[in-house]
Amino acid sequence: MIEEHAIVTSCHNSQATLEIERRTACGLCGQKRGCGNATWGKLLGHKSQPLKAENVINASVGDSVVVGIDEHAMLNSVFLLYIVPLLGLLVGAVLADVFFKNEFLVILSAATGLILGFVWVKGHLVGRDGAGKSADNKYQAVILRHADDTVDDENVTANARTIQYERDKFQTKRGE
Numbered sequence: 001m002i003e004e005h006a007i008v009t010s011c012h013n014s015q016a017t018l019e020i021e022r023r024t025a026c027g028l029c030g031q032k033r034g035c036g037n038a039t040w041g042k043l044l045g046h047k048s049q050p051l052k053a054e055n056v057i058n059a060s061v062g063d064s065v066v067v068g069i070d071e072h073a074m075l076n077s078v079f080l081l082y083i084v085p086l087l088g089l090l091v092g093a094v095l096a097d098v099f100f101k102n103e104f105l106v107i108l109s110a111a112t113g114l115i116l117g118f119v120w121v122k123g124h125l126v127g128r129d130g131a132g133k134s135a136d137n138k139y140q141a142v143i144l145r146h147a148d149d150t151v152d153d154e155n156v157t158a159n160a161r162t163i164q165y166e167r168d169k170f171q172t173k174r175g176e
Contacts, residue, residue: 001068005147008063009050016055016143018067019048053141064147073138080121088117 006018053067092113096106125139 001144002071002074003066003068003144006051006053006065006067008055008059008061008065008143011055011059011061014055015052016059018051018053018065018141018143020051020067051141053143055143057143057145059143059146066144066147067141068144069141070138077125077139080125084121085114085117088113088115088120092116 004020006020008016009019010017051067057065059065089110090113093106093110096102096109100106100109
């Protein structure tokens, strides 16, 4: 499960609208110098998109929660989002080259194949039924727990024992 922290902005039935808490790897965002991400953010505006998630823990507005999505569903989505449009582009370009031998038509056909690939992926992943709900719940994000919930103490204790064992083993090999 891929997890991320979010804040609940609204709730409706068993669905919650979330705003993902932005995090950066380097912590330089907002400063005048750094990697340039802050400059792009000022130009383009780092706006967060609302995310709908299944509210299985009955979180209320303003709660800080941990939201998750299945890794396999995410990897499948990423695969479809990159590979299918690329294949559409290649098939469109090759077919136009074989039949027309005109560069402009090859470029136009490649662009058409790319766009059709994106349209097919969107229709496949969104897969709306008549009520506007997702036909496949494996792509639906789920609120897992409140962000301030503590981690299972048994897992922490087991990890601490494993780390201590590895340290002892390393020190024994070094002769300390």
